[in-house]
Amino acid sequence: MSNKIIHWFKYGSPQSFYPLAGKMIPWFWALAAIFCVAGLWIGFFVAPTDATQGEAYRIIFIHVPASWMSMFLYIVMACWAGIGLSLNTRLSSMMASAIAPTGAMFAFLSLWTGALWGKPMWGTWWVWDARLTSELILLFLYLGFMALQAAIDEPRRADKAGAILALVGVVNVPIIYFSVKWWNTLHQGASISMSKAPTMAITMLWGMLVMALAFWMYSIAVALQRARAIMLERERHTDWVKYAVE
């Protein structure tokens, strides 16, 4: 056992990564389910009712982890795309394209739950709050990435063009965030701010962290599954795919 060396780079090729991903997916699904149940249980039964916001605040257990994940996934996607561009590895680019729809889904989920939260709290579905606005722009960036990849037929060119767009986007995300924040503070000085909320109960924080873990595991499981599908599609002319499908 001790002198058995694992050649990690072996898993850089779709042929050997495909079965490995297949083995890992059920575990990540299971972890996602466990964390999700635990997080929702903390969120609904353990966390106390908020003094000012009542029961409606409980949507943050979905809303906050979803927006965390949407931002985090964009960085992960850009990292994979950058690795794919610089090292010319096929699998990295496939991972980048596999992550994009999940990231866009989380960005959308975050906006949706933000609107649902805003209605009882602020009386409107939409507020031009700095965070909501930058989340919306993040969704646009995801959509641009996916649209560009979908428009180019040749997979290698799609990978590379998408990688450059993702890298340009990742440089721009902080610039956009701070410009939107500044714009927001200039235009509505004394508006409602989520960051001014009273100190959070520790159980609320735990609920959000556990839900974030659940979303994380879910993202890995879904991204791997999507990557497996992309591998089969792109390598359909090779022998290993024929064996794998049989």
Place this chain on the structure above:
Amino acid sequence: MKQADALNQAGTLAELGTLGVLLAVARRDLLLALRRKSEVMTVLFFFVIVVSLFPLGIGPEMALLRIIAPGVLWVAALLAAMLSLNRLFAADYADGTLEQMVLSPAPLGLLVIGKILAHWLVTGLPLVLIAPLLGLQYDLDGRALGVLMLSLLIGTPLLSLIGAIGAALTLGVRGGGVLLSLLTLPLYIPALIFGAGAVEADISGLGATGHLSLLAALLALACFFAPWATTAGLRIALE
């Protein structure tokens, strides 16, 4: 023979110098644009028409128009700049000139900067020059008009630089025009915020210096990074 050719080209490259190459590309593109004046005018008239549509849609109250003027003028400039991006590389891509540029001994980044410069002179600068006239329709005072011009003067090159990345990435791609807007408009947002913000800040008496400085900082950043990303995009498109 090949070597002699290469030497010959290197000789002309050395004669022209770095700035010379850049100016030669810019001059060529300007010359081409002047031969097809209607295209230049189309962008300008688009800008004028979009700006004139807003009072028709909103109503002629001057108090309201004065408030929305910076935003309307900037959004219209954004759209006009975006519409003209398609032409930045498309013609050269279609007739193979772009491929020769990639193969030439001069650095591609330099040629790209020359093209972007020409593109700005043809499509960006006219917008800057006509903006005060449109600002008058919105009842902006002299100071605000000056700030508007200054913000557009700093902002429109920024739009050309960022847009060039999108233009390179969507070169020869299906539905390129619409896709281009989807890619570049989100990246234009900081320019819009600081550009329109400068004029608004000046009108409200806060002073436009902060906004203009940030806009100039973005321009400096884009001057460095955008040609780099654009050349990478062009190389991918021509692979």
